[in-house]
Amino acid sequence: MSNRESYPPAYRCVFNDGDSPATAEAEPVLIQDKDIDIPVIDLERLDKKILREVCMEWGIFRLENHGVPLALTSQVQEISKSLLNLPYENKRKLFDAVNSQITYFYGTPALNQSGDALPTRAANVNVVEGFYVPISSLSKLPASSTSDDDAQQSKLSSFRVLMEEYGRHAARIAKSLFEAIAQTLNLELSDDIRSAYLSESTGLLRVYRYPRISREAAGEALGMEAHRDSSVISILKEDESGGLEIMKGEEWFGIKPVANTFIVNLGDIMQAISDDEYISVKHRVKTKMNMTTERHSMGYFVLPERDFVIKSSKYKPFTYAEFEAQVKADIQSVGSKIGLPRFNPNSPLFL
Ligand SMILES: O=C(O)CCC(=O)C(=O)O
Numbered sequence: 297m298s299n300r301e302s303y304p305p306a307y308r309c310v311f312n313d314g315d316s317p318a319t320a321e322a323e324p325v326l327i328q329d330k331d332i333d334i335p336v337i338d339l340e341r342l343d344k345k346i347l348r349e350v351c352m353e354w355g356i357f358r359l360e361n362h363g364v365p366l367a368l369t370s371q372v373q374e375i376s377k378s379l380l381n382l383p384y385e386n387k388r389k390l391f392d393a394v395n396s397q398i399t400y401f402y403g404t405p406a407l408n409q410s411g412d413a414l415p416t417r418a419a420n421v422n423v424v425e426g427f428y429v430p431i432s433s434l435s436k437l438p439a440s441s442t443s444d445d446d447a448q449q450s451k452l453s454s455f456r457v458l459m460e461e462y463g464r465h466a467a468r469i470a471k472s473l474f475e476a477i478a479q480t481l482n483l484e485l486s487d488d489i490r491s492a493y494l495s496e497s498t499g500l501l502r503v504y505r506y507p508r509i510s511r512e513a514a515g516e517a518l519g520m521e522a523h524r525d526s527s528v529i530s531i532l533k534e535d536e537s538g539g540l541e542i543m544k545g546e547e548w549f550g551i552k553p554v555a556n557t558f559i560v561n562l563g564d565i566m567q568a569i570s571d572d573e574y575i576s577v578k579h580r581v582k583t584k585m586n587m588t589t590e591r592h593s594m595g596y597f598v599l600p601e602r603d604f605v606i607k608s609s610k611y612k613p614f615t616y617a618e619f620e621a622q623v624k625a626d627i628q629s630v631g632s633k634i635g636l637p638r639f640n641p642n643s644p645l646f647l
Pocket residue numbers: 502504520525532534540579580581593594595
């Protein structure tokens with residue numbers, strides 16, 4: 297059955313309604329870049345030498361033996377999906393009611409937090425919808441539904457309970473990985489500094505849905521444009537649809553989803569503290585290979601404390617708050633994130 301009504305009106309014109317005979321007959325266009333196997337890291341047997349090589353060469357890996365129960369991840373995916381599948385108007389109202397805790401968006405997440413100003417042309421727009429929740433805000437969501445008939449509130453409270461548990465696992469994974477990566481860099485970190493890099497108060501969960509879009513509308517549209525994450529570490533859980541791509545050398549490569557694993561990538565902050573030894577990998581999400589099904593994913597982003605000063609031999613000292621403000625300003629003025637080069641004193645971009 298079509299879930300067209302759950303989409304923002306601006307997406308309905310590009311929606312691939314699988315129920316309609318015209319599109320049901322159409323073959324999905326599988327124009328895709330070559331696939332690549334990314335390295336696998338076993339969280340239970342962290343080999344520092346391998347981890348170092350992977351961080352230098354790839355900046356991304358698949359994590360196995362992570363200890364997150366499969367049932368929990370599936371439940372988190374299901375509840376997130378069912379929230380996004382609510383009729384658009386109800387969904388807006390529900391998220392608006394808890395506005396300061398959850399931010400709903402579609403289009404470019406960094407710009408259109410309220411979902412406004414989506415250009416009508418699908419090309420060059422992020423064809424994605426979702427919401428984000430700071431970890432620290434989960435506890436402010438309804439704990440249990442107030443009345444039996446309020447199915448939506450109860451979805452939200454289930455989301456809270458499941459996400460709190462999932463968030464604890466993600467924080468545990470982030471801590472182990474950060475610890476191991478810091479050792480591979482011979483960084484001597486005090487407890488205070490370690491917790492400033494892994495601030496749970498600024499950690500962020502993002503939940504995404506990439507709509508199925510029609511062949512005509514797909515064109516060159518991307519689910520998410522090429523970017524590097526601003527995080528310390530990002531932990532991604534995707535469904536089985538595929539579409540995530542990384543840039544290696546000068547080429548794009550698709551990454552095939554593998555059940556019960558997470559994809560971990562290093563962000564800009566990790567690149568900066570490694571003095572550019574490790575890389576914040578460029579990645580994107582393609583939608584056109586994926587037109588007959590939706591794609592769902594969610595990311596846990598480990599961010600440093602906002603006012604903690606990041607020091608690096610390659611960049612001028614900056615706080616995460618400054619970094620984020622610069623990213624926003626660049627998106628407004630040049631249309632895309634510039635990121636670390638903005639803080640490189642040798643770059644012509646340095647202000
Ligand atoms: O949805 C995905 O698979 C990737 C999302 C992503 O790259 C991000 O949120 O930074």
